[in-house]
Amino acid sequence: MQTTREPYLQSLSHRGIIRGATIKDATTCAVLCHYFGGLRYALPPMSRWRRARPLPPDYLYGTAEQPGEHDSEQGAIRCANVTSKKGNEDCFQCNVWVPCAGKCPLEGWPVLFAIHGGFLQFGSPNDFSCARLLGEANFDCIIVTPAYRLGVLGFLASEELHQDAAAVGEESCGNFGFWDQRQALEWTRENIHLFNGNPLNITVSGYSAGAYSAFHQLAYDLRLPAEKSIIRQVIMWSNGPGVQPMSAINAQKQFNELLSVLDIPYTLSSQEKISHLRSCSPQELIDAGTKLKRHQFRPYTDSVFIPTHLFRRIDDGWFGHQLEARRVRLMIGECRNEHFVYGSWYPPENDSLSSLRRRLEADYSPEICDALVELYYPTGQLPENCDNWRDAFGHLYADIQVHMLQRGFIDALTRGVSAVSAAQLVHRYRIEYRVKCVDKMFPPAWGVTHATDLAMWFWGNGDILEDHEQGIVQNALIEPMKRFVQGGSLGADFQWNRNAVRVSQAWRLRSDGHVDVWEDSMWDKGLRVWKVLRNEATLKINANL
Template sequence: MQTTTKPHLHSLSHRGYIQGLTFSAATTNTPLCHFFSNLRYGLPAQRWRRASPLPSDYSYGTKEEPGKCEKGAGVCPQPAFLGPVDRSGWSEDCFQVNVWVPVGDAPEGGWPVLFYIHGGWLQFGSPNGFSGTGLLGDSPVNTIIVMPAYRLNVFGFLYSSELEHDAASVGETTGNHGFWDQRLALEWTRDNIGLFGGNKENITVAGYSAGAYSTFHQLTYDLSLPAQQSIIKRACIWSNSPAAQPKYPPEAQSQFNALLTALNIPIILPDSEKLARLRAVDPDTLLIAATSTQFHQYRPTSDGAFVSRDLFKSLENGKFAQRFKERNIKLLLGETCNEPKLYSLWFPPKDNTLDALRTRLIAEYPTSTVDALLALYYPDNKLPPGQENWDSDAFGHIYADMQVYKIQRGLIHSLVSHGVPDSSIYRYRVEMRVKCAEKQIPIEWGVTHATDHFIWFWGNGEVLEEREKEAVGRALIGPLARFLDGDGDIGWGTQSHRQMRVLKGDGEVGIWEDGFWDEAMRVWGAVPEIRDGKESARL
């Protein structure tokens, strides 16, 4: 969409003044939305320490010298995907949000709020690659969008006993710093969104891919708190799931030790010296070393603070469902019809062998989970019909099943089998590509993971064709707008959790009886490690 911008001064009351931008349609000069970027939600923090909330007297600027909020949020140092490494904007001080606000007067009670967490396998990405101009200016959605930057990869998810002792010395927890960053940004949103005309009592947390995975963990943490501390009313889990119980500290320690070895830091050094050397390494060198080891994926740890050590057990025994039902949470979740293609391209196995596939998956999931999965999928150690190689077909298939297809259905099963009504769950399936997706994702990849970014964000800065707008609006974005508003009936059309609302390839809307359900239940029920993260009987 062709747009123009002009400065927009906004008062944040006791927080002072900020200057953002008003986006307008270039052809008509019609205002589309306001944009405020790089708004700080937390104070700078030392590497692998928790960020602190802003003090009560923190001010962004004065009317005469307002805080400049026209550039993007800080970008956590990160590896590249499908292109060269882009170091522009890199900063470990990335505790900022981008905020998109509708034009005009807020409704009574304030605008609903969409807190959106970007994806990228928890290893890369930023909120700067998203545009709210089309969604807020040309679709049925009228909501404030808050997009946080947060620490990623080795900066956001490294864990070890050394870091644990270091954090304890200052009264902190360790590990899962990226999740704590997201939570801090969510609390900032609750406390400050009224200054933009938002309703702090009407916050939906959403995310795509790793952002959807993050959404699940943010919801889980939120449900563990007393009701008066709860923030989340609804959640959108777009193309992801709980996946598996995160690794326990001993396996996370192996990753830490491998990083030390890659950086030639002796493991026998005192804890304080090891951390001092790690903290002195420049971001680029640290990132190169972190991605060079066997354990190159930095993901959450079952630390007992943010991530319960019994998280998957709570799914199985109904405790999670009970809290979900008590808080009356509504959940919108689903998938594209060809998730595996893009998944297969992220750090694929180094060789075309079963052993290489196992090694790659262990970088992602607990070893016990990986071994149980491989025994289930490949009981004779051979590729089944339809899969031609281990390093692409098999990897993409099992990776997409874990991250989306199978375990997302396991989550739904865990909810409805313990009393959550079908009416609380809205499932979708996308089988249509919009043309502008071709600018980033080759058409021959089909409706793969991330092609529907351009649907959920109404072109995400590109232009949807008129026929696409009609189809997308009718199928998904109209109902999404009602979902965010908190309407009781969003016109979804499904009658049970076994049905999915489908945006078909021709733009028509249908209701699909889930053809993957029984196979998903076989995976969910046959692999005990997926449910409780502990060793148990083999198949």
């Protein structure tokens, strides 16, 4: 379905005047929403690999004579990354989608802050298409989608970068992509009222790496004093916390390997090394990064955004009790066939266990890889349910990114709270239903694989849901999500949690479009995997932090 755009002026009070767009259905002329693309939420840092700077109090987006132009279909600038050369390091922008239908609550529209996925290596806030979700499915919430730094630009860390940050008064380096997300989240809290949003009701959500990001934003938020916290609800689509992010030692190894690939001598001073790296173009850095053994640039334990005791606080009950005390709720779940997409992302170079192991080390520490290989392949033989070792990698990768450690996380989160509190805090789902429009991107043989459900959560996400699919998606997904984001109960008037009284049960959208409560057949395995990684690998990792 095609849409049309008409200019729409919005006053942002002391921030000036901007021109967005009113998006309409091209056939019916029905108004879908107001849209504002590429709104700056922070100023770029003075140098690469430093924190973005908050907007100054007198920052203006535009004036009555020259409104800020935020009506382009291009949306926010994406960060340069491994899949796109069109990005930019100055990607500190977000898109804002505002409902037109319905009556705005007195306290303002609820806010959904949606973080895009892409393994933290690629992706864009423009991957979300929200107009029809707001206009046709009546999802009465403001949606904010931020860009953030990715890959080597967003997650490189080392002692040299730490010294560079300290020289300008920054307390840590690395995790710049997470700090960018935080800047965008703080911008949302401070400015969303200018779009009639409610800054006291912000749900942080994300898909895949966006869900992983949402977890770390929540973990950071829970360590703040209650009066400074931002997050009221969290939605984690198809991902979750798995293991303690890499140590400073392993981050330094990755940094040193990058120097080697770029022919930058180790013997240079810290300042000279950083200077050489800053003289490289983004594309040079990205291309060099793909040649590393550890070619995935991911978060590290910096003791500021990510504390050394993060997973200990999950296991000892602190995390769950904080959620309970602050009444922060979590929606979390999975697709049935996650492994097909996971197995396609930088698969092992050849069909062997050793090649699978080398691929794992691009994401995880050697300690974690040791524990996983021993747990999953104790005899070194290919599992019976796998055709080859690349297939085995897809299943294992999906287990650690989603299936197994998600279950261990939920168990640890709710272990110290009452059954009633657990049912109120955590809302689990499982998707086994696939809509037709995703066939354009994902082979039908892949089933309900990773990201196929985005077309449902976002009402086609720019494509078309068939008539018979719309009723299923509206009742089974959109209405419960809408109630969740609004802060309401997912009670008996919806099918969610009608009979699910244990966290080992999940609400399930079946392949036939019906909803039931699923007794999780993978629950016990998930708890075993979580326990092995906690008891064996984490102890070794903590010794190196």
